[in-house]
Amino acid sequence: MSGEVIRNVISDEILKDYPDWNYSSFICRADLADYRIKYVQSILRSEKGELSNLENEVIGSMQRHELISRNTESDFDQNWTFGEKLADKIATFGGSWAFLICFALFLTGWIILNTVVMVVRPVDPYPFILLNLVLSCLAAIQAPIIMMSQNRQEAKDRLRSQHDYQINLKAELEIRHLHEKMDHLLSHQWERLAHIQEIQLDLLAEMNKKR
Secondary structure, three states, rough: HHHHHOOOOHHHHHHHHHOOOOOEEOOOOOOOHHHHHHHHHHHHHHHHHHHHHHHHHHHHHHHHHOOOOOOOHHHHHHHOOHHHHHHHHHHHHOOOHHHHHHHHHHHHHHHHHHHHHOOOOOOOOOOOOHHHHHHHHHHHHHHHEEEEEEEHHHHHHHHHHHHOOOOOOOOOOOOHHHHHHHHHHHHHHHHEEEEEEHHHHHHHHHHHHHO
16 A cells, blocks of 8 residues: 555654655555554553643642642741730730629729728728729720730731732632643544544445455
């Protein structure tokens, strides 16, 4: 059979064994059938290898990049100063039931102390001017401490949101990369299936000629 009527993909297989092969050369039907089978086998082997290479490429692309996921809480806490830690603890305690209970017990004890226990010579007689002064000072000190803690919490939330954005962006890029690889793989599969079908049609045509 003349090389002019042989498909290019089969000619490429022949050229691997016989570099001097060209379109003006001839080949017997038995050898042509062997090269057709060899081409189909190479397609199947490359198909399996391509799936494995795709998985390895995805894993390699993820390993080559530095991991984005990290503990933002520990990263943020490492830069704390003693005053900032104290401010957070005071703000946490000031917004708890423990503070309300202690504050209520203190007010009750102060009132009982100055109206019942020390009724003759009270430290802070009614209307408890000293108590009002202490409460005013406490509120004046507690307000900026709570504001400092809130500012730190906002900075922590901002860092967490930036970190989440980086993770989401990386995930989106990885998914897009996988979609492109899958589209490329599917296009190769369809092309190779078409080549196999063409070879099968050639074989059927030759079998019909022999009949």
